[in-house]
Every structure is written in structure tokens, then in C-alpha cells.
Amino acid sequence: MRGLIVGAAAVLVVLAGCGAPPGPAGLDGVWQGRIDVPGSPLDIQVTFDGTGGGVDIPAQGITALPVRDVRVEGTRVSFALPDAPGGAAFTGTLSGETIAGDYTQGAAPPIPFTLARGELAAPARPQEPRPPFPYRADDVTVESGDVTLAGTLTRPEGPGPFPAVVLITGSGAQDRDETLSGHKPFLLLADTLTRAGFAVLRTDDRGVGGSGGAPSGTAYDVLADDALAAAAFLRGTEGVDPARVGLFGHSEGGYLAPLAASRGEVAFVVSMAGPAVPGEDVLILQNRLLREQAGAPSADTEAYLAFLDRFVDLLRAGDVDAARELSRDEVVGQLATLPESQRPGPEQVEAIVASTLDLAPFLLHDPAPSLAALDVPVFAFFGERDLQVPPSQSEGPMRELLAGNPDATVTTFPGLNHLMQPSATGAIGEYGAIETTIAPEVLDAVTGWLTARFT
Structure with missing residues (x-):
């Protein structure tokens, strides 16, 4: 789940890019x-x-973020990441096969960095499933309205x-594995559940991978229908019991499943x-804690x-134009604290503003009616x-809303x-540095809860 705008004091965040333009001959090659x-x-x-290059940050799932303005003046080395929010730059000293200096992003204080020639070792992901698998795995497509969703179906032998x-x-443009910070949580969940005797369908989000449609700003009713289309696909699949098809949602997916x-x-x-309170409440507490x-x-x-309060009030009133103007003023005000050379251009500013408006379905959603109406077994965990x-915000309301359900955990x-x-x-910032993708006790709890009721 994402925040609205990342402030200068927040944890380092950079945007994924693609393509690697050329860099300087004296530095040619790979550094880690x-x-x-x-x-x-x-x-x-x-x-x-x-004259350029690319940066990979495995912990943030970033590959080939473009490098520009690479300069070597004696032992001084500098290069920029113009696609990072607010602009980012490295400035350091070359000594033999190492570069050491400061990294700056936006108006945040400088942070030390070091580089040495050689390739970065892949982050350890001991839980990531590797073939051969003791089950079937097929690429499939699911029709949802006029959009085709691409995914993977795994089935026990x-x-x-x-x-x-x-x-x-969860929120954001996610692939079928929910790849995040170098982890693939949904690949692991699918593997775990399929080994436990469940067929599992996971799809790329709209506008991601092989799926059609827009990657953001889609109404929740439409996204819920995507989930129902996937469930209908499973009910029509050979070897699947149509009476035992359910939904597993993570984060924003915990809004969509109910x-x-x-x-x-x-x-x-x-x-x-999955939150049990309205989206605006989640975003405000989330931003407070992270900041x-x-x-x-x-x-x-x-x-x-x-600002967030005013922004949501305007969206709730249906005044999208005023919400857009308010968001633009906030973005421009934050960017004004940056050196002029690091400020994004008008097109990038408008893209940031558009991304804030894309949060409207999340911000305006109240999960209470759908959670209270659930009359099937529910396992909600934090x-x-x-x-x-x-959990301090959502666990209590979740218990209250599910109190009338005889099989809710x-x-x-x-x-x-x-x-x-x-x-x-x-x-x-810890997500990518942690080797564990999902704690074993969670995998055991989910598998045990499902197995006890549906196998």
C-alpha cells in the first residue's frame, strides 16, 4: 500500500525506470x-x-534506473538519477577501484555511499520456490468485461x-507474484497452498505484464468484478470443486476480497x-507513522x-478539479524546497498530481458494509x-464487524x-533487506485454517 507523496525526510524511494543509456570510458563496467x-x-x-548508465536496487525491485550527467574530473566522480523523485545525485572520490562520497535526493541531507568494481550478489531469498515443482503450473487468461487478465494457475497432481x-x-501496479522489494510473496503463497492441496490462480493487475486495462485509478467495483471473474474461471476449471473457491487479499486486496x-x-x-477502516483513515495514520x-x-x-484531510473532503464532495488544484499546489510547494536543477518539469509534476487522484477509490472506500455482510468463513490477520x-487501527474494528459471523478468525x-x-x-526500507518473504508461522496458519475447513 502506498503513501500519497513522499516527503524529503522520508525513507529513500526511487522510481523504476527502463533502458540504460551509455557512461564514461574511465568508469565503464559494473560497480556494486x-x-x-x-x-x-x-x-x-x-x-x-x-556517457550514462543504469542503477539496480534489488531491495526496491528497481532495475536499470537511468543514470545521466556522468562526470570524471581528476579523482572527482559525479552522476545523477533524474528519474528519482526530486532528483538524486552521487558525488564522490575515485581511489583505485573504489568510489566513496555522498548521495543526495531532493532536500534530504547527504547520505554516504561506497562503490567498488564488481557485480552485486543477488539478495538471499531462501523461501523463493524453485523448479521442478510437484504440481501443474499453466499460463492462463481470464476475461473480465472487456479486459483480458493474464495469470498463472497452479494445480495439485x-x-x-x-x-x-x-x-x-495490494495497491500499485503489481504483477502476478506481487513482486516487491525483491520478494515474490504471491509466488510463495501459491507454491505453499498448491503443495497443501489447493488450486491457486494469481493474475497480473490491469495494465501490468500480460493484462490489459489501465494500471491505476480503476473503480473498486470493477476490481472486485475482476476477482469474481477469476473465481468463475476456477469454478469452470477441470479438477476444481466449484463449491470450494475463495479469495485471498493482501493489503488493498483485503478491501477487495470482502x-x-x-x-x-x-x-x-x-x-x-487488509484494513477494516476507511481508506482516508488508513492513509492519515500511515503517513503520520512513516513520517x-x-x-x-x-x-x-x-x-x-x-492537506490530506482537505484533499479527501474535496474528493468526497465530487470536486475533482479543486482536488487536482490543491494537490498541484502541495506538490509544487514541496518541490520548491529543492534546488532548481533538481526540480521535475511540468509534465512530471502533472504525473505526480494525477497519481494522487488515482488514489480516490482507496481513499473513499469504507469496508464496513462488506465486512459486516460476510457470511462465509473469514480469516483476517495483521x-x-x-x-x-x-493493527492498532484495524484489528478492533475487524473483530467488531465480523462479530456476527460464526466462523471468523x-x-x-x-x-x-x-x-x-x-x-x-x-x-x-527494511522489506528488501529481510531475507524472509513471509514468516513460516503465517504460512502454517493460513494453510492450517484453510485445510481444516476445505479439504
Whole structure:
């Protein structure tokens, strides 16, 4: 789940790019190292080729983020990442086969970095499933209205009939594996559940991978219908028991799964870090916690949260033009703190503004009606250290809204973050540095809950 705008004091965040233009001859080749972000150091790989290059940051799922303006003046080396929010730059000293210096992004203070020649070792992901698999895995397509969704269907060996699960991703443009910070949570979930005797369907989001449609701003009713289309596909699949097809949603997917269940035929709902309060409440607390953790001045945080309140009020009133103007003023005001050379152009500003408006379906959604209406088995769980969907905000309301359901389980796992990883602080910057994709106790709990009821 994403925040609205990342402030200068927030954890380092860069945008994915593609393509690697050329860098300087003296630096040609591959370099690896680290940006020493306090509490969440980032391993990086930089490839120089001619007059430019590309940066990979595995922990943030970034590959070939374009490098520009590479300069070598004696032992001084500098290069820029113009596609990073607010602009970013490296300035350092070349000594033999190493470069050391400062990384700056936007108006944030400089952060030390070091690079050395060589390739960055792939991050350890001990849970990531590797072939050969003891089950069938097929690429499939699902028709939802006039859009085709591409996905992967995994099925246990044998004739069945098997119970089945549709996986629903969190916010943002997600692929079928929900790839995030170098992890593939939905690949792991699909593997775990299929080995336990369930067929599992996971699809690329609209506008991602092989799926058609727009990648953002789609109404929740439409996204819920996508989930129901996937469930209908499973009910029509050979070897699947049509009476035992349910939904598993993560984060924003935890909004969509109950909504879909209220609109169609579903045998069960599993919600992993799914909010139980309106989206605007989630976003405000999320931003408060993340900004406090990043050390943002309290006055800046309060001003930003006041902006969010006004922004949501305008969206709720249907005044999209006024919301757009308010968002533009906020974005321009934040960018004005940057050096002029680092400020994005008008087109980039408008893209940022458009992305804030795309949050409207999330911000205006109230999950209470669909959660209270659930009359199928429900397993809703949270991570104690989740800063994006804090259990302090959602666990209580979830219990209250499901109180009338005779088979509803609500729990919070100690020490886990939004991805259900063991975490020291819950910080987003930790996600990629943690080797565990999903804590084993969560996988065991989900598998056990489903197996006890549907196998």
C-alpha cells in the first residue's frame, strides 16, 4: 500500500525506470556498493557505459534506473538519477577501484555511499520456490468485461476435485507474484497452498505484464468484478470443486476480497493486512507513522496531514478539479524546497498530481458494509509492526464487524510487518533487506485454517 507523496525526510524511494543509456570510458563496467540510509542501508549496482548508465536496487525491485550527467574530473566522480523523485545525485572520490562520497535526493541531507568494481550478489531469498515443482503450473487468461487478465494457475497432481484460491494483490501496479522489494510473496503463497492441496490462480493487475486495462485509478467495483471473474474461471476449471473457491487479499486486496464476496459467489475470504477502516483513515495514520519514523518535523507532518484531510473532503464532495488544484499546489510547494536543477518539469509534476487522484477509490472506500455482510468463513490477520495498515487501527474494528459471523478468525502476529516478515521496526526500507518473504508461522496458519475447513 502506498503513501500519497513522499516527503524529503522520508525513507529513500526511487522510481523504476527502463533502458540504460551509455557512461564514461574511465568508469565503464559494473560497480556494486551501498547507500548508508540510516537504519535501512541499500545495496546498489551501477553500470557505466559511455556517457550514462543504469542503477539496480534489488531491495526496491528497481532495475536499470537511468543514470545521466556522468562526470570524471581528476579523482572527482559525479552522476545523477533524474528519474528519482526530486532528483538524486552521487558525488564522490575515485581511489583505485573504489568510489566513496555522498548521495543526495531532493532536500534530504547527504547520505554516504561506497562503490567498488564488481557485480552485486543477488539478495538471499531462501523461501523463493524453485523448479521442478510437484504440481501443474499453466499460463492462463481470464476475461473480465472487456479486459483480458493474464495469470498463472497452479494445480495439485491428480484428478481432484480440489478447493481453490484467487490471490488479490495490494495497491500499485503489481504483477502476478506481487513482486516487491525483491520478494515474490504471491509466488510463495501459491507454491505453499498448491503443495497443501489447493488450486491457486494469481493474475497480473490491469495494465501490468500480460493484462490489459489501465494500471491505476480503476473503480473498486470493477476490481472486485475482476476477482469474481477469476473465481468463475476456477469454478469452470477441470479438477476444481466449484463449491470450494475463495479469495485471498493482501493489503488493498483485503478491501477487495470482502467487496467481491458481497457481490458474488465465494466460499471463504482470507485477509492479510487488509484494513477494516476507511481508506482516508488508513492513509492519515500511515503517513503520520512513516513520517515520524523518518524524523520529519512535527509541524511539517501536521501541515501535510491537514492537506490530506482537505484533499479527501474535496474528493468526497465530487470536486475533482479543486482536488487536482490543491494537490498541484502541495506538490509544487514541496518541490520548491529543492534546488532548481533538481526540480521535475511540468509534465512530471502533472504525473505526480494525477497519481494522487488515482488514489480516490482507496481513499473513499469504507469496508464496513462488506465486512459486516460476510457470511462465509473469514480469516483476517495483521502484523504487529505493520506501519502501513497498523493493527492498532484495524484489528478492533475487524473483530467488531465480523462479530456476527460464526466462523471468523482475527489475529495479529507478533513482530511482523506489512509483508508478514520478521521486522525490527516495520520500516518500508527494511522489506528488501529481510531475507524472509513471509514468516513460516503465517504460512502454517493460513494453510492450517484453510485445510481444516476445505479439504
